[in-house]
Amino acid sequence: MKDTRTARTLGRRGRRRRRVRAALAVLAAVVVVAAGLGGLVVWQNTYELREEPVVIRQAGRTLHGVLALPVRGKGPFPLVVFVHGDGPVDATHDTFYRPMWEAFARSGYASLSWNKPGVGGAPGDWLDQSMDDRAAEAADAIAWARGRPDVDGARIGLWGASQAGWVLPGIAAQDRRIRFVIAVSPAVNWHRQGRYNLLAELRRDGASDEEVATALRRRETGLELLGRGASYEEYVHALGDPDGMTAARWRFVTKNHTADASADLPALRGIPVLLVLAGHDVNVDTAETEAAYRRLLPGPALRVAHYPDATHALVRRALEDSSPRLTLTALCAPRALFAEGFLADQARFLTTVETEGARP
Incomplete structure (x- = not known):
């Protein structure tokens, strides 16, 4: 009996050891997979460029930025100056810019970007800025860049997205040495863009006709308040629920709601412009944007790239x-976030810039 009990005990111990070994094997496999995924994430988020944190002090302004340089060479390199869209954007746009910086660096270009005021410890508040303020800020950054021996001051161009559509032409109007412009999903008229965005989002969300009519009435009330310079308190009193409109945001909109790129767009004539448009853009009316750019920038210097x-x-x-696919791709394959051809087409555009003369 004792031998039988001993055998059973040993059998149970053997099974427990096998289960422990199996669990350890599974754990080891998980660790290996996790390490592999971690290595993949690190590898995919390592870029072929040199990043240098910079503090730009120019004309009494201080900007906290990043200068991304090609891996090899001392320059002087041609430079792409990044102009952000709306929102509290840091210099890398939460790493979103890095695949573009890498593509540009492989083409021999440096890239310069900076935190918006109030973002990442930078002084100021971006919500206090007008579009003219943003253009002046970029002009200061360009003047600073022209003082660096590793930047070719005669070959500096602009990259800007969305709200930057109101800033890029203003920069070019101030600086006749701007060499090229890449305009990604740029807006033209603040009011028309806002109406388009409102209706596009309502359609996307399946709003009823009554909901659409209510939203348009609220919008018209808001425009009337903006037109007479109403305070934020008046806005809340008239519309009730502010629906995400803070006092600071109302101040920003009050400064900028009359923005229209049409007046300054002719400043881009005679230099290479790449207009980038998306097929599923609920923020900007791409048809209106393309029509305005073609009308105001006639000739072969304008290229239009569509990404359906x-x-x-x-x-x-x-x-x-x-959201899960977006997050996984951003972590494991950030270059694959973008529409097919987008990175390569921009780099190709920059190579063509090198063969063309400066603006007259």
């Missing part, structure tokens, strides 16, 4: 429609 499967940010629509 892209959203406003030039991200592939299938990814933006799925």
